[in-house]
Amino acid sequence: xxxxxxxxxxxxxxxxxxxxxxxxxxxxxxxxxxxxxxxxxxxxxxxxxxxxxxxxxxxxxxxxxxxxxxxxxxxxxxxxxxxxxxxxxxxxxxxxxxxxxxxxxxxxxxxxxxxxxxxxxxxxxxxxxxxxxxxxxxxxxxxxxxxxxxxxxxxxxxxxxxxxxxxxxxxxxxxxxxxxxxxx
Amino acid sequence: xxxxxxxxxxxxxxxxxxxxxxxxxxxxxxxxxxxxxxxxxxxxxxxxxxxxxxxxxxxxxxxxxxxxxxxxxxxxxxxxxxxxxxxxxxxxxxxxxxxxxxxxxxxxxxxxxxxxxxxxxxxxxxxxxxxxxxxxxxxxxxxxxxxxxxxxxxxxxxxxxxxxxxxxxxxxxxxxxxxxxxxxxxxxxxxxxxxxxxxxx
Numbered sequence: 487x488x489x490x491x492x493x494x495x496x497x498x499x500x501x502x503x504x505x506x507x508x509x510x511x512x513x514x515x516x517x518x519x520x521x522x523x524x525x526x527x528x529x530x531x532x533x534x535x536x537x538x539x540x541x542x543x544x545x546x547x548x549x550x551x552x553x554x555x556x557x558x559x560x561x562x563x564x565x566x567x568x569x570x571x572x573x574x575x576x577x578x579x580x581x582x583x584x585x586x587x588x589x590x591x592x593x594x595x596x597x598x599x600x601x602x603x604x605x606x607x608x609x610x611x612x613x614x615x616x617x618x619x620x621x622x623x624x625x626x627x628x629x630x631x632x633x634x635x636x637x638x639x640x641x642x643x644x645x646x647x648x649x650x651x652x653x654x655x656x657x658x659x660x661x662x663x664x665x666x667x668x669x670x
Numbered sequence: 671x672x673x674x675x676x677x678x679x680x681x682x683x684x685x686x687x688x689x690x691x692x693x694x695x696x697x698x699x700x701x702x703x704x705x706x707x708x709x710x711x712x713x714x715x716x717x718x719x720x721x722x723x724x725x726x727x728x729x730x731x732x733x734x735x736x737x738x739x740x741x742x743x744x745x746x747x748x749x750x751x752x753x754x755x756x757x758x759x760x761x762x763x764x765x766x767x768x769x770x771x772x773x774x775x776x777x778x779x780x781x782x783x784x785x786x787x788x789x790x791x792x793x794x795x796x797x798x799x800x801x802x803x804x805x806x807x808x809x810x811x812x813x814x815x816x817x818x819x820x821x822x823x824x825x826x827x828x829x830x831x832x833x834x835x836x837x838x839x840x841x842x843x844x845x846x847x848x849x850x851x852x853x854x855x856x857x858x859x860x861x862x863x864x865x866x867x868x869x870x871x
Contacts, residue, residue, distance in 0.1 A: 496851070496855070497847070497848075497851050500847070500850060500851045500854060501847065504825065504831075504832070504850070506831065506832050506847070531854070531858045531865055532854055532858075534865050535854055535857050535858065535861070535865075536826055538807055538861070539714075539807075539811075539822075539826050540826070542804060542807050542808065543710050543713065543714070543826075543827070545804060546713055546719065547706060547709065547710065549719065550709055550713075550719055550722070550723060551723070552705050552706065552709060552723070552726070554723065555701065555705055555709075555723060555726050555727050555730070556698070556701045556702065556705065558727050559697065559701055559727055559730045559731060559734070560694065560697065560698060560701070562731055562734075563692075563694055563697055563734055564694065
């Protein structure tokens with residue numbers, strides 16, 4: 487920063503007082519102040535304000551009963567020693583836990599929403615190795631990812647009168663269809 | 671015990687580590703090391719002794735409750751300064767809301783003078799022997815906007831650089847420079863008479 491020593495700049499005096507000037511600026515300002523009564527006064531005033539504040543604060547500090555603070559703080563700490571469950575809570579509140587966890591959850595949601603929506607392929611309702619009975623009909627469904635064979639067959643409805651020999655007359659017993667679904 | 675601990679806790683990171691472990695002696699050391707500085711900042715901003723003592727207490731309790739969040743990216747003192755200034759500024763807000771309190775201009779006589787100081791007054795200690803002057807000085811400081819006062823106090827109490835003050839208060843360095851300049855200018859103007867007296871004596 488270029489500085490004209492002939493110009494009295496109070497802001498520069500302020501920064502000079504606070505030692506916030508670079509070495510070159512400081513040297514220039516220092517030289518300028520030697521010959522400038524106005525800047526000398528500004529500097530003296532800044533020093534005086536600082537001294538007044540320091541003296542005022544010392545007086546106030548001598549009146550303040552700071553030892554009470556120490557007693558109160560330590561008493562509080564003693565009363566509320568952090569229990570282990572709160573320390574555990576701090577772990578979960580910590581960013582190192584919830585930031586990666588949130589990222590993983592967000593990633594999973596995105597993946598399943600757009601890239602690989604879960605297919606609801608129902609498994610076979612039964613796997614059969616052998617079958618006795620009347621097969622009503624067979625349906626074979628093929629999709630790119632699954633192969634399903636669906637069998638409908640008929641079996642007598644158990645009416646509870648089997649002991650009475652009614653089973654001989656199966657034609658009079660109503661039947662219902664049962665679906666078996668095979669998947670390969 | 672704490673004196674022994676204090677000797678071994680010159681290193682700030684060791685102190686922080688023990689504070690995070692919840693060691694009572696470490697807190698004792700922390701309080702003893704920083705209570706005067708925290709009180710000075712609090713008093714410089716609030717200008718209320720009892721309130722400042724409460725704020726000092728609250729600062730250390732906040733440190734105790736939140737030390738696990740302190741990541742040592744800044745110095746412990748910077749963190750303490752930030753907590754202190756925030757509590758002080760919030761206290762002012764609470765106070766204003768509750769009592770509709772505003773900065774009131776001081777009562778002055780017609781000449782604009784508050785104190786007819788005697789010729790025996792010396793600067794600044796002797797000047798301070800006069801109780802009235804103490805009140806006048808704090809009242810003049812109280813006339814400054816509180817954010818300006820916070821900058822002034824951090825500079826005068828802690829001797830922080832403009833950059834450090836800016837970091838503590840979350841403002842730009844230029845703002846710190848201008849607030850500090852404004853604070854001194856206002857104080858010089860309002861205490862002109864006493865500054866002149868001091869020089870003459």
